[in-house]
Amino acid sequence: MVVLYLISLISEVYMRISNEWKDYECINAGDGEKLERWGEVILRRPEPLAMWPIEKDKSWNMVDGIYYRFKDGGGHWEFRKKLPDYWTVNYKDLKFKVSPTNFKHTGLFPEQAVNWDFMMNKIKNANRPIKVLNLFAYTGGATIACSKAGASLVVHVDAAKGMVEWAKENAKLSGVEDNYIRFLVDDCLKFVEREIRRGNKYDAIIMDPPSYGRGPKGEIWKIEESIHPFIKLCTQLLSDDPLFFLINSYTTGLAPSVLTYMISTAIIPKHGGSVESGELGLPVSGKHSRRQRNGGGQLRDHPHRGPQLSGGAARHDG
Numbered sequence: 001m002v003v004l005y006l007i008s009l010i011s012e013v014y015m016r017i018s019n020e021w022k023d024y025e026c027i028n029a030g031d032g033e034k035l036e037r038w039g040e041v042i043l044r045r046p047e048p049l050a051m052w053p054i055e056k057d058k059s060w061n062m063v064d065g066i067y068y069r070f071k072d073g074g075g076h077w078e079f080r081k082k083l084p085d086y087w088t089v090n091y092k093d094l095k096f097k098v099s100p101t102n103f104k105h106t107g108l109f110p111e112q113a114v115n116w117d118f119m120m121n122k123i124k125n126a127n128r129p130i131k132v133l134n135l136f137a138y139t140g141g142a143t144i145a146c147s148k149a150g151a152s153l154v155v156h157v158d159a160a161k162g163m164v165e166w167a168k169e170n171a172k173l174s175g176v177e178d179n180y181i182r183f184l185v186d187d188c189l190k191f192v193e194r195e196i197r198r199g200n201k202y203d204a205i206i207m208d209p210p211s212y213g214r215g216p217k218g219e220i221w222k223i224e225e226s227i228h229p230f231i232k233l234c235t236q237l238l239s240d241d242p243l244f245f246l247i248n249s250y251t252t253g254l255a256p257s258v259l260t261y262m263i264s265t266a267i268i269p270k271h272g273g274s275v276e277s278g279e280l281g282l283p284v285s286g287k288h289s290r291r292q293r294n295g296g297g298q299l300r301d302h303p304h305r306g307p308q309l310s311g312g313a314a315r316h317d318g
Helices: 002-010 110-124 141-148 161-173 188-198 221-237 254-269
Strands: 013-015 024-030 033-039 041-046 065-069 075-079 087-091 092-100 131-135 154-160 179-185 204-207 213-214 220-221 244-248 274-284 306-317
Touching: 024 274, 033 221, 087 110, 092 110, 092 141, 092 161, 110 141, 110 204, 110 244, 110 274, 131 141, 131 221, 141 154, 141 161, 141 204, 154 161, 154 188, 161 179, 179 274, 204 221, 220 221, 221 244, 221 254, 244 254, 254 274
Parallel strands: 013 274, 041 065, 131 154, 131 204, 154 179, 204 244
Antiparallel strands: 024 033, 033 041, 065 075, 087 092, 213 220, 244 306, 274 306
């Protein structure tokens, strides 16, 4: 009976759309690329999930920057005009630094906004102090959202010093630099093991683990092999009344349904609650929001409509 229930549960995978952005827009996507507006800046980047064919109109060339991949890996940006080293975008009352990096990224994953809304709503309505642990925390989108929502403590852990410094800048931009946030440059696995020995507990745990990585002593992380033991380890840090446990995954081979099963078997037997999973997406506007450079009208709509698939997430709701 339990197995049948879990099979039914994990088959109900749906998409959550981050559709409340003002400063970000996915203008178009297809042929392995996406066209985006970040504030007033238009960027064109590779997007492996945009695998459908499209007829690219002239809007694809009306950009401020294009990222080109090298055949042997990596790539580089080509800018059509001089851009500042960074600029900022707002999502509701959150503000983030944006800057094109050597690995095509901009320091922010806009599809995560729907997760920020979920976390902020849970924390604001908890009516009690909430301690949050954010692992593989990158530039701190979730960290800032949780702190802004009133979390009593957010512990932000990432192995990359540059990303942690970026997260600190985001904290200042959003006005939470004086809140209770611990920014730590550390190996997430080693940190969790130490926290267990210390007896520390958290009401909410967030993680966005990489597909592959190496620890400071050469330890190899492969998400397909490492994620389940890591989830079970992290459950030892949950308080007696956890608020949520959220996992993001951009690994195409790791389906949301698999994460659902892992969380269901690791957390529900002890803490109860419910588990849901789904894909994260962004609406594709099909419209270039910038005026033509010759002063003409709006560019025509492209006939493609629909979401750009971006990643998966599973979460336990306590």
